[in-house]
Amino acid sequence: MTTAQHDHVGPQPYPEHYEPPHGPRWRLFFGPGLGRALWMTPLFFSLGMFLVVGLRWWWGWPPAFDWTVIVAIGGMVAAPVGFLTGIGAFDYWLHYISGRPTRPEDHSGHGATSWKDYFRVNTDHKVIGIQYLVTTFFFFTVGGFMAMLFRAELARPGLQFLDSQSFNGLVSVHATLMIFLFIIPAFAGIANFVVPLMLGAPDMAFPRLNALSYWLLPIAGVMFLASFVAPGGAFGAGWTGYAPLSVDGPVGNIFFNMGVQWAGASSVMTALNFLVTIITMRAPGMTFWRMPLLVWANFTTSLLVVIATPFIAGSQFFVFFDRVLHTSFFTPDGGGYVLGYQHIFWFYSHPAVYIMMLPGFGIVSEVISTMARKPIFGYRLMALSLIGILVLGFSVWAHHMFVAGMANWLRVPMMITTLLIAVPTGIKIFSWIATLWRGRIHLTTPMLFALGFVTMFTIGGLSGIYLGAVPIDIHASDTYFIVAHIHYVLFGGSVFTIFAGIYYWFPKMTGRMYDERLGKAHFWLTFVSFNATFFPMHYLGLRGMNRRVFDYPAAFGGLNFFITIASFVLGASVVVFFYNMIMSWARGPIAEGNPWRSHTLEWQVSSPPPIFNFDEIPQVVGGPYEYGVPGARHAVLAPAREVEEVPV
Amino acid sequence: MTSHAEAAAHHHGPPIANQSSRVDARVLGMLLFIASETMLFGSFFTVYFFVRVANPDAPSTWPPPPYHFPVFVAGVNTAILVTSSFTMHWALQSIKRGNRPAFLAGMTLTFLMGLAFLLTQLVEYLHVGFNTSSGAFASVFFGLTGLHGAHVFVGLTLLGMVLVRGFRGHFSPQHHHGVELPGIYWHFVDVMWIVVYSAVYLL
Amino acid sequence: MRRGIVQLVALGVVIAVLLTLVALLFKWLPSSASVEFNRIQDVYWFATAIAIGIFSLVSAVVIFSVWKWRVPLDDDADGPPIHGHTGLEIVWTAVPAVLVIAIGIVSAVVLAKNGEAGSTPPLQVNVIGQQFTWKFVYPGYGNKTSGELVLPIHRQTKFTMTSVDVIHSFWVPNFGQKMDAVPGIKTTIYVTPTRLGNYQVVCAELCGLGHATMRAKARVVTQGQFVSWVKGK
Numbered sequence A: 001m002t003t004a005q006h007d008h009v010g011p012q013p014y015p016e017h018y019e020p021p022h023g024p025r026w027r028l029f030f031g032p033g034l035g036r037a038l039w040m041t042p043l044f045f046s047l048g049m050f051l052v053v054g055l056r057w058w059w060g061w062p063p064a065f066d067w068t069v070i071v072a073i074g075g076m077v078a079a080p081v082g083f084l085t086g087i088g089a090f091d092y093w094l095h096y097i098s099g100r101p102t103r104p105e106d107h108s109g110h111g112a113t114s115w116k117d118y119f120r121v122n123t124d125h126k127v128i129g130i131q132y133l134v135t136t137f138f139f140f141t142v143g144g145f146m147a148m149l150f151r152a153e154l155a156r157p158g159l160q161f162l163d164s165q166s167f168n169g170l171v172s173v174h175a176t177l178m179i180f181l182f183i184i185p186a187f188a189g190i191a192n193f194v195v196p197l198m199l200g201a202p203d204m205a206f207p208r209l210n211a212l213s214y215w216l217l218p219i220a221g222v223m224f225l226a227s228f229v230a231p232g233g234a235f236g237a238g239w240t241g242y243a244p245l246s247v248d249g250p251v252g253n254i255f256f257n258m259g260v261q262w263a264g265a266s267s268v269m270t271a272l273n274f275l276v277t278i279i280t281m282r283a284p285g286m287t288f289w290r291m292p293l294l295v296w297a298n299f300t301t302s303l304l305v306v307i308a309t310p311f312i313a314g315s316q317f318f319v320f321f322d323r324v325l326h327t328s329f330f331t332p333d334g335g336g337y338v339l340g341y342q343h344i345f346w347f348y349s350h351p352a353v354y355i356m357m358l359p360g361f362g363i364v365s366e367v368i369s370t371m372a373r374k375p376i377f378g379y380r381l382m383a384l385s386l387i388g389i390l391v392l393g394f395s396v397w398a399h400h401m402f403v404a405g406m407a408n409w410l411r412v413p414m415m416i417t418t419l420l421i422a423v424p425t426g427i428k429i430f431s432w433i434a435t436l437w438r439g440r441i442h443l444t445t446p447m448l449f450a451l452g453f454v455t456m457f458t459i460g461g462l463s464g465i466y467l468g469a470v471p472i473d474i475h476a477s478d479t480y481f482i483v484a485h486i487h488y489v490l491f492g493g494s495v496f497t498i499f500a501g502i503y504y505w506f507p508k509m510t511g512r513m514y515d516e517r518l519g520k521a522h523f524w525l526t527f528v529s530f531n532a533t534f535f536p537m538h539y540l541g542l543r544g545m546n547r548r549v550f551d552y553p554a555a556f557g558g559l560n561f562f563i564t565i566a567s568f569v570l571g572a573s574v575v576v577f578f579y580n581m582i583m584s585w586a587r588g589p590i591a592e593g594n595p596w597r598s599h600t601l602e603w604q605v606s607s608p609p610p611i612f613n614f615d616e617i618p619q620v621v622g623g624p625y626e627y628g629v630p631g632a633r634h635a636v637l638a639p640a641r642e643v644e645e646v647p648v
Numbered sequence B: 001m002t003s004h005a006e007a008a009a010h011h012h013g014p015p016i017a018n019q020s021s022r023v024d025a026r027v028l029g030m031l032l033f034i035a036s037e038t039m040l041f042g043s044f045f046t047v048y049f050f051v052r053v054a055n056p057d058a059p060s061t062w063p064p065p066p067y068h069f070p071v072f073v074a075g076v077n078t079a080i081l082v083t084s085s086f087t088m089h090w091a092l093q094s095i096k097r098g099n100r101p102a103f104l105a106g107m108t109l110t111f112l113m114g115l116a117f118l119l120t121q122l123v124e125y126l127h128v129g130f131n132t133s134s135g136a137f138a139s140v141f142f143g144l145t146g147l148h149g150a151h152v153f154v155g156l157t158l159l160g161m162v163l164v165r166g167f168r169g170h171f172s173p174q175h176h177h178g179v180e181l182p183g184i185y186w187h188f189v190d191v192m193w194i195v196v197y198s199a200v201y202l203l
Numbered sequence C: 001m002r003r004g005i006v007q008l009v010a011l012g013v014v015i016a017v018l019l020t021l022v023a024l025l026f027k028w029l030p031s032s033a034s035v036e037f038n039r040i041q042d043v044y045w046f047a048t049a050i051a052i053g054i055f056s057l058v059s060a061v062v063i064f065s066v067w068k069w070r071v072p073l074d075d076d077a078d079g080p081p082i083h084g085h086t087g088l089e090i091v092w093t094a095v096p097a098v099l100v101i102a103i104g105i106v107s108a109v110v111l112a113k114n115g116e117a118g119s120t121p122p123l124q125v126n127v128i129g130q131q132f133t134w135k136f137v138y139p140g141y142g143n144k145t146s147g148e149l150v151l152p153i154h155r156q157t158k159f160t161m162t163s164v165d166v167i168h169s170f171w172v173p174n175f176g177q178k179m180d181a182v183p184g185i186k187t188t189i190y191v192t193p194t195r196l197g198n199y200q201v202v203c204a205e206l207c208g209l210g211h212a213t214m215r216a217k218a219r220v221v222t223q224g225q226f227v228s229w230v231k232g233k
């Protein structure tokens, strides 16, 4: 691990003498890349398998060929390592470890000249950002497609075309992909592209670690999907994977246990990278109180990730050990404690819902301020409320366990802290709408999504308040009311902000403009069908429809049919989005450097940005949102040399 | 880096990033990583708490009879690991002062002690008289000591790296980050062991 | 500006009235059949009133601003540089805090009442969840065991739950009370039925392949009917 400063000092001029590393044919299989990954993955799998079989044979544990363990160690630990080694994620470090002089960074792993460069280990944060976004939208489509399947099943009571196991599998994998392979990494992708630019930094602090974090992600995704071919079917204990069901269930559950480890490792490394970047690589003059709110949001999110994620890793390890090593962490017969799982799981997964929301808050702050042409109302309080959510977020996990049978005395304190989260969140909502007040509102597509977010998230947050009130939760827990809440905060919240962010930075990322008319069509189609799909679920839940069921009382048939139809329209709206993105990326009109006339730094360079972002590090001279202040600037691009900044 | 200094003077690479904090990026990265690792241990301690304290039918004696933990062997092991932290520190100080033989001796000692710890731990596993399926106390025992063992293993890998590079003469009084970072990690592994030892064996 | 405020308030009121109609005209909650659910419904209506107020405010400001201050996309003027207003910020920190704490207090009171044993000893029913059936045991009546839940009206019942395999959750929507049945521990809730009739016991925690169909019948009967049922074989 070396810092960016070190990485980029190399003797090779760029880009004049840039040689793409697609060399002679043998390099295809022995040079870093997908070709080498193709044979290294099975090789490592076999190594893992021999290790398992050998050890079991040596210790005399029958049977020597235990496929559960072989798949777990060979397939889910060794093979991914083989894949990463093959693709070249470790090349630099292997050189370093072996004590050979490390190759000077020649920037061959930097920037992209053709689409092929997106399939290599690339250390450029802009390339990585796009790699993230394309990957995550792929998994969004897959997860959404699963939703279409089980929604079709739910159109009528009773079983239609699925069976109980595949229904549970589809629901669980749907949620798992959406959370671990879409929302969390999509935010990481946007931040990867934008944050270093906003900070006035040439790249992230640890570019190679950044590349590695990205490549861990498809591994996790493939693992989740692969569970469908496991004997007994995909993991079907919900995305929450409660023990002991996940311990006794079919072997597909270990795909969840281990997939989460890869996704989690990816997100911890990225978060660490963001934190170090934000702390040590801000441009001169960029004090904490001059950072754009997107940077603040990613700063707090990253803290959440670094602190909380190890807990889900732990929880999944325990379940995994309970199955594979026959331990009894959560099995009462051996002296284990069942509720322990839920405490540990939610100690991550509640903060995780803010991991899935705070970056969105950041995006919306950028969009609203730019599009309303006004400074963010109450900038400091906006930043502080993020920290408030961060702190409170760690003290509310047991609100998912109000009816789980946990200690009764925990209920009221957890309820109070849960409800109090409405305060910092409310500050944000009110500040956004105050920013709109008397602004000059440009109703572009990103702005539409941002405003859609503000209203829809308020609904989702308010249903959260119902759930936070223990008596209501006792009735509503584990019903479709929860499903409604989930989708209002995650779709109306996170996904809307992701759409807003994609549209907003699309010109910056691709150098082209998206089609505004299609964008608006996408918004309205989504907005209407989203509400038609998920609002009636509140009603279903309160009336008595429990969640995670393929069958329900006939009385709910009509409404469920309506919801299914609406959800198909929602699916179709995504097609409009993809069409717009693909067509505009291929042949949209060329975008200017700063089409939104925004003040933040990423817009002060060309679209797409130059390979090293800035020719010289800019000098920050004011706040990021000084719209309407005569002569105000956030930064000057040719730094004033005489200004001596004391590092903070 | 110095070897490319002339090239860097007129290179077309990126601008040098502004250093906006006094903290070194690599040290900060390592500290954050350790924070995350601490939380991972935290989740194992949490499950220990649940099994031993929160559980209504937790055993009254720890470990439940007829089992025993090898407190003495582990105590000796503790002493070894704590000592290795001191030799690590000595090695780092030596390279900072330019005393290469002392640095190499210190690193070798540290490495050997870490290895001795790990091997002792493994041998102990074979002789404790219970295995992972013997109940929740065993789950916790193997969980915490195993997790720690895995960290010792990672630490040893890092130390091995330092050794290889050390013998090739890669470190100098000006350039010893490659020693310092594994050192920080090693101290963390060491401190963690003291907590694990106290919680699992002594309490 | 004065006119603007009036318009904004009018818009907010219209939205609030519409939402109130939606809240009242549909029957969002199943009809209550227990004392406990009556109390829960009170909390529900309290939260609903607050939620309608908050949502009307937020959406009214959003719609109003867009309606009033929308400009064509090629407009290149900036808005007024308003950076904040300490008074306002204090208000929108304090008011929500007060509101949610009010919800918290109401909830805590209801929770305490719902979890309290009355003066007469409650009827004891042990609930055992097992993939994928329910079993109800009446320890006060010679451990009578039944696959159907039968309860006397107006008598507080204490349910003690456990499970023999994975986690299940005992829920009768019309009683409004719910609690997981967890292997290895015992959990409790109280229900005091107030209406005669047939209800459904639903398993609300994903427990495997048969989760959707893990249902049982619940009957609330008169005291006399209950005694004769429980005495029957």
Ligand code: HEA
Pocket (backbone or CB within 6 Å): A240, A353, A354, A356, A357, A399, A400, A402, A418, A419, A421, A422, A423, A425, A426, A427, A429, A430, A457, A458, A459, A460, A461, A462, A463, A464, A465, A467, A468, A469, A473, A476, A477, A478, A482, A485, A486, A489, A490, A493, A494, C050, C054, C058, C095, C096, C097, C099, C100
């Ligand atoms: C992006 C994700 C996200 C976000 C942001 C939230 C936000 C909140 N959530 Fe949600 N939640 C989930 C995702 C999220 N949740 C998921 C996925 C689950 C289900 C997991 C599963 O079981 O599968 C869940 C489940 C869940 C439960 C458990 C239900 C159960 O299983 O029984 C509860 C209970 O308290 C809860 C509460 C809250 C609260 C109080 C907030 C608050 O943060 C909301 C705060 C916001 C507002 C309140 C609106 C804006 C505020 C104002 C305008 C100010 C004025 C407001 C008032 C005065 C009230 N959530």
Ligand code: HEA
Pocket (backbone or CB within 6 Å): A140, A141, A142, A143, A144, A145, A147, A148, A151, A171, A172, A174, A175, A176, A178, A179, A182, A183, A237, A238, A239, A240, A483, A486, A487, A490, A491, A494, A495, A533, A547, A548, A549, A550, A567, A568, A570, A571, A572, A574, A575
């Ligand atoms: C960010 C998270 C996220 C997102 C975006 C979604 C998106 C959707 N979700 Fe999901 N959902 C969850 C997170 C999310 N969900 C979680 C956490 C759970 C809880 C799981 C659990 O209980 O464990 C859940 C559970 C859940 C349930 C409850 C299942 C149950 O309890 O039995 C339902 C039911 O309707 C549902 C529906 C949908 C639908 C219709 C969409 C739609 O918005 C999807 C729309 C998107 C697409 C369709 C994708 C792309 C388009 C195509 C593939 C084009 C072709 C298709 C057609 C035109 C038909 N979801």
Ligand code: CUA
Pocket (backbone or CB within 6 Å): C129, C131, C132, C167, C168, C169, C203, C204, C205, C206, C207, C208, C210, C211, C212, C214
């Ligand atoms: Cu039993 Cu669900």
Ligand SMILES: [Cu+2]
Pocket (backbone or CB within 6 Å): A349, A350, A353, A396, A397, A399, A400
């Ligand atoms: Cu939560």
